Amino acid sequence: MDAVKRDAPRRRVTAQLRALRFDAGSLSLNLVATVGRRPEVPIERMGDAERLEAWCRGVGMTLEEGYDPQDVLRSLHELRAAAHDIASSAVDAHRPRQQSVDLVNLLARAEPPVPLLELPSDGEWAPKGNRALTKEELLSLVARDLIDLMTDDRRRSRLTACAFEVCRMLCLGSDGGRPRKWCSMRRCGNQAKAAGHRQKASAR
Template sequence: MDPSTEQVPRTRVTAGLRALRFDAGSLALNLIASLGRRGSTPIERLGTLDRLREWCDGVGLRLHDEAVTEELRTELRTLREAAYDVVAAVVHDRTPAAASIALLNDRARPAPPQPLLRATGTGVEVDGADRPLTGRELQSIVVRDLIAVLGDPERRGALRACDSSLCTMIYLDPTPGRRRRWCSMRLCGNSAKAAKHRQRQASAAPGGS
């Protein structure tokens, strides 16, 4: 067979691979992780409006019902790619695209809701803390989180990309010495260990190289 026409095997997409990730270490990084396996065949985890609602629930943000639209889902995916370009540039020591910076700055401008204190007959309560968000307010909160990560030298220095060439998810490494290699030991770490074990078995087998 001509190598140029040989098809690359597609990744088997399991429910586990489609599951939303909330373990990247920040709100913005969790959004970036909603596209999985960037290093191979990407897996869209934000593929429906129900998944958008699930993602918002998972990060503790509540949208107006009328804000949950295909337009917002498209905007979030555009924001996600600009955010990935910027954090990947930090991790890999390169310059991000000017368009990514411009888009993120534009989406950060709408002011997110500001809860206020209100006196009551029996004391003080917080007013507006549970107000549902508009789509642009949601995006502003995400971008401001990203700016907070990049503006904090400690957190910026903790950005890492998963060592799995299939995954490459970017996360914050909170471990001493920043020695964590995988986005998740349970997922990519165990897969890498299993692959090395299979390689050792193959090498040890008769006829193995």
């Protein structure tokens, strides 16, 4: 289970550190990003029903009424741990656990919702409606997204980890152009540069 360590040194957890991220580049990576600061002191960003609803809204999905938030959270946390194990292997070349692969394959077997087109009235094509999903459909969509990511050579080659050593968020770099160094220049890029300046100043 992808749980936050309870015996790690305590640190001040700001609202920014707890904020959900939706800029990792794919649905499955946005799920992985619901744990922050993994290498240092992992920060749980999706630990209750309110955060679960916020994450679903952020990725453009809705769960069917009557779902058990704790049950859905447990399942998403298990998938999150497997997705991190698998996706990070493209960055550090470790071999993912067989249990991670088996879980993703099992969850992907459920049929996802059928995509539908709606004839546009304003010239903009869009999916028809936003049907509420069962837990199994949600998990299947995330698992299939991860499978698509890992089996697409071009996309997989763009997988990277934020260069800020206390972040290391997994994300997709741009397709062409300069490689993505930071998960966000505004967040980690600026912090890393400021830390570097402080280190140089203290060494003088």
